[in-house]
Amino acid sequence: MTQILVQSLSGLASAASLFLVAAGLTVIFGVTRIVNFAHGSLYMLGAYIAYSLVTWLPRGHFPFWGGVLAAALAVGLIGVVVEVLVLRRIYKAPELFQLLATFGVVLVVQDVALAVWGAQDLLGPRAPGLRGAVDVMGERFPLYDLVLIAIGGAILLLLWLLFQRSRFGVLVRAATADREMLGALGVNQRRLFTGVFFLGSALAGLAGALQLPRESVNLHMDMAIISEAFVVVVVGGLGSLPGAALAALLIGQMQAFGIVLFPRITLVLVFLVMAVVLVLRPYGLMGRANAAAIVLPPEPPLRALSPKGRAVALAALLLAIALPPFLGDYALVVLSELAIAVLFAASLHFIMGPGGMASFGHAAYFGAGAYAAALLVKHFAAPMELGLLAAPFAAGLLGLVFGWFCVRLSGVYAAMLTLAFAQIAWSTAFQWVEVTGGDNGILGVWPSAWAVPKLAYAYLSLALCLGGALLLRRAIFAPLGYAMRAQRDSPLRAEAIGIDAFRVRWLAFAIAAGFAGLAGAVFAFGKGSVFPTAMAIPRSVDALLMVLLGGVQTVMGPLIGALAYTGLHEQLLRVTQFWRAALGAIIIGLVLFFPRGLAGMGPRA
Amino acid sequence: MLHVEALHAHYGRAHILHGVTLTVHAGQVHVLLGRNGAGKSTTMKAIMGLVPPSAGRVEFLGQDITGREPFEIARAGLGYVPEERRIFAELTVEENLETGRQKPRPGLRPWSVERVYELFPSLVAMRRRPGGRMSGGEQQMLTIGRSLMGNPQLIMLDEPSEGLAPVIVERMAAAIRVLKAEGLSVLLSEQNLFLAQAVSDRASIIERGQIRWTGSMAALMADTAARQAYLSV
Structure with a gap:
């Protein structure tokens, strides 16, 4: 009994910090309709800045809490800078571009933090006077966690008052429902957005600063917290503050008890809850349908390549076939990676372009193929x-299972659900050590003897990957492709x-998953090993970047995008x-200046 | 007061307004009549900046407001009451009114929540009710009140009688007369000739994105041919 009480108290303590982060994220989304990937980075900056302030200031109550508060305010201002410099320019861009731009901010912040605070974990001081533990019915419970719970409750109350009683709060709630109408009533949305960004960012910064006495500050805090915050926000309903509070409680308790009852699958459990909630209540516990509605203009029909384009494509293909014997080992490896990137990008493009679906977790299927092999x-x-043969089927099967849930949703919710499933796949690979080797991965995945020479493997990669990409291209102009475009442009008709x-x-999703799996298997045998990173968020973002670089609604897009992105990555x-900051800056620049992608600049191919 | 000159507007690729020219005089109620899809709502949205005009000019109180942002146009003194009313469903009546509140305008008696209640007494009883749980007529009163809170000098009402019972339509007519007596100018769009006739000084008829007829309301009532040609269904 006491055990349960202590567990639920510790669940409340994690719920408190989760709520602070999620509240900012959900309010920002509600008003600006932007899912801010960089929200986790603001949390991390809060922790780093608090570390610097608190260790620099003399010891004592006032310097400690003053430092925490100052860190929160500083992060609020950083959020405003990000809003003014980047997000303000892309409020009308498609949501995937917004997500990507904020991911660019994530990359920049990671390198800034690396440059300023270094790569090593930093251990901050404990809160003065709150070092010990208290006695809760005979069990010891950290005093600081109790304070954290109280702070969480106090912030919830303050936010509630702010939203119910102040003009700012009324305007924020009105903007969440219909910001265009609010503009027609004379409210300057820019000022409101900036205000909301300040509030949300300061909350994230506060949450990060408050973690200082609990855990070490490191460069992985951003990604860890953002996936949890996404879950909380999506489960609660995007844009809903009470929803965020409720979901934070739910997830906090789940984590506290999950670690006792199912220690091996805690990560999977959280994302599983999200998937179940989204299937039962597609807009979250307290969300509204309008929060996810997006209307895109109809796409003009895709055209097959012109004779000239056909000649260029053929020449490129012949070059790729003729070149390898003249290349060195390193160039051959790069060539093989290029081929893998092209197929991976083409498979994601298949569902995004003609299918009109968003996937923020395509790495799951790439990784599934790699792990299957x-x-x-x-x-x-x-x-x-056998591995190469089985991989696409294994990944396709996973695509059938995950896709059954994902393809029902659209827009931001679909992006979040695909992300959640990818995180489930990643957590499985990461936590199921007996089978997958966990973080140590699986080594010794070498090709058969005939394919060991780099030249032979380069040809094998080219054959499988370009062959797969051509098959996908063929499918776009087959009846399935027409049906995909028909349901994208006019579901009712x-x-x-x-x-x-x-x-x-569903079928398109599974096919795309299968081809991503093939790319993953070729990748695995090329490297000789597989690690959970094959399924991690950055790899999903790689695929998205390649597709968006190339332009979503162009047939040659994924090819151009994959080549450009892989080349760029190598150079950086x-x-x-x-290189992260450079890549992040390039992503942001691309979204700001070429919202149609590189291939979209010229005539459509 | 409000002068619209050769205004063009598009929805995506569809060309909706083909050079609308219209003048609303100070202190008058001007009705824009026309069939469904003639361009009444789009004219108002283009004036308000909600649909960016592709060509033409909008002048308000001698200022060129073409292409300005909706919030700037609202602050210049133009109120807009959309056809769909667009009440904030989760906000209470009082909170809805608060969203419209802007600074008082010199020389004008400022609007307040109390003054809105004076104009529409039935709102008093539901000041804490969420906007989503009101009848159509009550919502129409609220949305007009909400725009008045911005102290406009001209208010655009897009089909305020739509879907309302005749009794409520009469109450709308009374309210419009009160506003006119206050010195407000009104641009009204209507299909309901009864309401138009009851309150308007001047009328324009719009068809396929162009103004086909303009004159006094009395002249329109006398011109059976024009009414037949442009308004009868």
Whole structure:
């Protein structure tokens, strides 16, 4: 009994910090309709800035809490800078571009933090006077966690008062419902957005600063907290503050008890809850449908390549076939990676472009293929050929299962649900150490003897990946492709002429997953190993970047995007230690200046 | 007071307004009549900046407001009451009124929540009720009150009688007369000739995005041919 009480108290303590982060995220989304990936980075900056302030100031109550508060305010101002410099310019851009731009901010902040505070974990001082533990019915419970619970409750109350009793709060709630009408009533949205960003960012900064006495400050805090905050916000309903509070409580308790009852699957559990909630209540516990509605202009029809374009494509293909014998080992490896990138990008493009669906978790299927092949090799001593054959089916099967949930939703919710499923896949690979080796990965995944020479493997990659990409391209101009575009452009009319939109989307999702899996398997044998990073968020973002770079609604887009992105990545790695910041800046620049992607600049191919 | 010159507007690729020219004089009620889809709502949205005009000019109180942002146009003294009313459903009546509140305008008696209640006494009883749980007529009163809170000098009412019972329409007519007596100018769009006739000084008829007829309300009532040509269904 006491055990349960203490567990639920510790659940409340994590709920308190989760709520602070999620409240900011959900309010920002409600008003600006932007899902701010960089919200986790603001949390991390809060912790770092608090660390610097608190260690620099003399010891004592006032300097400690003053430092925490100052860190929160500083992060609020940083949020305003981000809003004014980046987000203000993209409020009308498609939501995936907004997500990507904020991910660019994540990358920049990571390198800034690395440059300022270094790579090592920093251990901050404990809160003065709150070092010990208290006695809760015979069990010891950290005093600081009790204070954290109280702070969480106090902030909830203050926010409630702010939203119910102040003009600012009324305007924020009105903007969440219909910001255009609010503008027509004379309210300056820009000022409101900036105010909301300050509030939300300061809350994230406060949450980060408050973690100082609990855990070390490190460069992974941003990604860890943002996926949890996404879950809380989506479960609670995007834009709903009470929803965020409720979901934070739910997730906090789940984590506290999950770690006791199911220690091996705590990560999976959280994302599973999110998936279940989204299937039962697609807009979250307290969300509204209008929060997710987006209307895109209809896309002009895709055209097959012109004779000239066809000639260029053919020449490029011939070059790729003729070149390898003249290349060195390193160039051959790069060539093989390029081919993998092209197929990976083409598979995501297949559902995003013609299918009109968003996926923020495409790495799950890439990783599924890679792990399927590696597990066959490791546990059943299967040859490479069998691994390559099985991988697309394994990934396709996973795509069928996950897709069954994901393709029902659209817009931000679909992006979040695909992200959640990818995190489930990632957590499984990460936590199921007996089978997957966990963080140590699976080593010794080598190709068969004939494919070991780099030249042979380069040709094998080219054949499989370009062949796969061509098949996908063929499917876009096949009846399935027409049905996909029909349901994308006009769901009602498509339904009326007998197209089962759900089945078309589902099938397309599984096919895309299968081809991503093939790319993953080729990747695994090329590297000789598989790690959970094959399924992690950055890899999903890689795929998105390649597709968006190339332009979503162009057939040649994924090819151009994959080549440009892989090339860029290689170059950045070579010239600067801060390649993340450089990449982030480039992403932001691309979203700001070329919202149609690189291939979209010219005539549509 | 409000002068619209050769205004063009598009929705996506659809060309809706083909050069609308219209003048609303100070202190008058001007009605914009026309069938469904003729361009009444789009004219108002283009004036308000909600649909950016693709060509033409909007002048308000001698200022060129073409292409300004909606919030600036509202602050210049133009109130807009949309056809769909667009009440904030989760906000209470009083909070809805608060969203419209702007600074008082020199020389004008400032609007307050109390003054809105004077104009629409039935709102008093539901000041704490969420806007989403009101009847159509009550919502129409609230949305007009909300725009008045911005102390406009001209208010645009887009089909205020739509979907309302005749009794409520009469109450709307009374309210419009009160506003006119206060010195407010009104641009009204209507399909309901009864309401138009009851309150308007001047009328314009719009068809396929162009003004086809302009004159006094009395002249329109005398011109059976024009009414037949442009308004009868």
